[in-house]
Amino acid sequence: MSQVTPETDASIKFRSPTIADGxxxxxxxxxxxxxxxxxCYMYLLLCKDFAxxxxxxxxxxxxVGFVTGYRPPTRPDAIFLWQVGVDAAMRGCGxxxxxxxxxLQSSGAAGAARLETTISPSNEASKALFASVARSIGADMTVAxxxxxxxxxxxxxxEAEELYLIGPLDPTRTEQLSP
Ligand SMILES: CC(C)(COP(=O)(O)OP(=O)(O)OC[C@H]1O[C@@H](n2cnc3c(N)ncnc32)[C@H](O)[C@@H]1OP(=O)(O)O)[C@@H](O)C(=O)NCCC(=O)NCCS
Known part of the structure; x- marks a missing residue:
């Protein structure tokens, strides 16, 4: 697998998963x-029912990377991000x-007012990633x-999993982010 360096590398395709990706x-x-x-069954279910x-x-x-999430049934104004992972060889390249x-631009996130996720206190990479996204879309980030x-x-x-709330989500700003 070749290393990707430019943040805008066009050889990477972003798409909804199918069962074949689980x-x-x-x-x-x-x-x-x-x-x-x-x-693995968990990921097959996500690919089947939450693609x-x-x-x-x-x-x-x-x-080489993925995000899983869902719309919490009791908080339909939120989009919850469960896991994000990037292959070790490809980290730090955006x-x-x-x-x-x-x-955030996926069909399932349409209309969400807030991004929610949980992060362990020691996960500096994840905290930096979400802080960077919040900055880029001009949203507040609070921790509960x-x-x-x-x-x-x-x-x-x-470890504990702290709740990160990022919002309000402005579609005009989220659409400007580059996948
Ligand atoms: C968290 C993770 C997905 C980040 O992916 P990545 O492709 O390396 O992140 P990016 O290159 O897009 O970096 C995004 C921002 O985070 C920062 N960052 C990335 N890794 C970092 C690290 N180890 N320490 C500090 N900051 C870091 C980058 O500098 C960048 O900030 P900037 O936009 O202000 O310059 C990746 O490290 C990973 O897969 N980790 C293991 C799984 C995990 O912990 N997932 C999160 C919990 S669900």
């Missing part, structure tokens, strides 16, 4: 060593930000309690 999304997760490992709020980045026929741009350490199994050694 196993590759799962691979990006397990390879990351950072994202919570879930069963309009998920994005994959494809490079040379391989999935791909994460381009994935978020494609996510999401899930506490105590919400996770006692022996699981899982």
């Amino acid at each position: 196993a590759e999304m799962w691979r990006v997760v397990t390879d990351s060593g950072v994202l919570d490992p879930n069963s 309009d709020t998920c994005v994959v980045a494809e490079h040379e026929g391989r999935v 791909l994460g930000k381009r994935l978020l741009a494609a996510f 309690t999401g899930f506490t350490e105590a919400d996770f199994p006692a022996d699981g050694n899982h």
Whole structure:
């Protein structure tokens, strides 16, 4: 797999996933060593039923990054981003930000007033990514309690997940982001 350097590299395609992408999304997760490992079945379900709020980045026929999310049924004005992952070899080249741009511009995010996600306090890359997107679209970013350490199994050694709220989302600004 060749390295991508320019932030606008046109060889990367952003699209909604199909079931055929589920196993590759799962691979990006397990390879990351950072994202919570879930069963591959979870990604197959997301590809089947939530494809309009998920994005994959494809490079040379391989999935090199993805975003998963959904519209929370009790907060329809929000778009929740569950996981974003970029293959280690491709990090730091703007791909994460381009994935978020494609996510915010996806059909499933249409009309959302607020982007929600959760981030562990130690995940500096993720915090920097969302702060960068908030800056680019002129939105506020606030942090609230999401899930506490105590919400996770006692022996699981899982950090808290703080809730990040980014908004208000202005479609004119989000459309200007470049996937
Ligand atoms: C988080 C992640 C998706 C970022 O993807 P990426 O392609 O490397 O990010 P980008 O190159 O688009 O960078 C976006 C911004 O974050 C900053 N950033 C990226 N990695 C960083 C790091 N390790 N430390 C500090 N800042 C970082 C960049 O400088 C950039 O900021 P700028 O726009 O102000 O210049 C990637 O590091 C990853 O896959 N990590 C493992 C999985 C994970 O932690 N996912 C998030 C939790 S769901």
